Amino acid sequence: MMNSRPIRDNLLSDLGAEGHLLAAKCEKCGQVYYPPTVEFCMQCLHEELAEIQLSGEGSIHSYARSEVDAEFIKAPYVCGVIDMAEGVKVFAPMHPEHMNHPVSINMPVKVIVGEVWRSDNESVVGYHFIPA
Numbered sequence: 001m002m003n004s005r006p007i008r009d010n011l012l013s014d015l016g017a018e019g020h021l022l023a024a025k026c027e028k029c030g031q032v033y034y035p036p037t038v039e040f041c042m043q044c045l046h047e048e049l050a051e052i053q054l055s056g057e058g059s060i061h062s063y064a065r066s067e068v069d070a071e072f073i074k075a076p077y078v079c080g081v082i083d084m085a086e087g088v089k090v091f092a093p094m095h096p097e098h099m100n101h102p103v104s105i106n107m108p109v110k111v112i113v114g115e116v117w118r119s120d121n122e123s124v125v126g127y128h129f130i131p132a
């Protein structure tokens with residue numbers, strides 16, 4: 001049986017297709033942080049932060065295409081920095097099924113949770129961006 005594990009703890013609300021990226025939101029000033037690893041708000045120093053789910057809506061801030069294999073990704077592939085609707089940036093690979101789709105700055109995209117690689121008996125769940 002295939003086990004699933006998150007690529008990193010405390011980053012995803014769920015490992016299924018309904019999963020979202022988690023972020024932290026300051027309960028005083030509303031500043032959002034991703035990843036949600038801050039212990040206090042760097043804007044107002046408030047220490048109460050709420051866990052929120054990012055909507056997944058965003059647009060491409062910048063991107064790069066690689067012609068060289070990464071450890072778990074076969075080239076060619078595209079990675080991008082995504083401006084999320086909540087005001088944070090997320091670094092994500094483009095979903096391999098959309099690799100032939102043209103990519104451009106400010107292009108609307110969606111960040112989705114899903115398997116990023118698989119080993120012998122383990123499915124590693126992370127996230128990709130896809131054209132919106």
Ligand SMILES: [Zn+2]
Nearest residue numbers: 026029041044
């Ligand atoms: Zn704050």
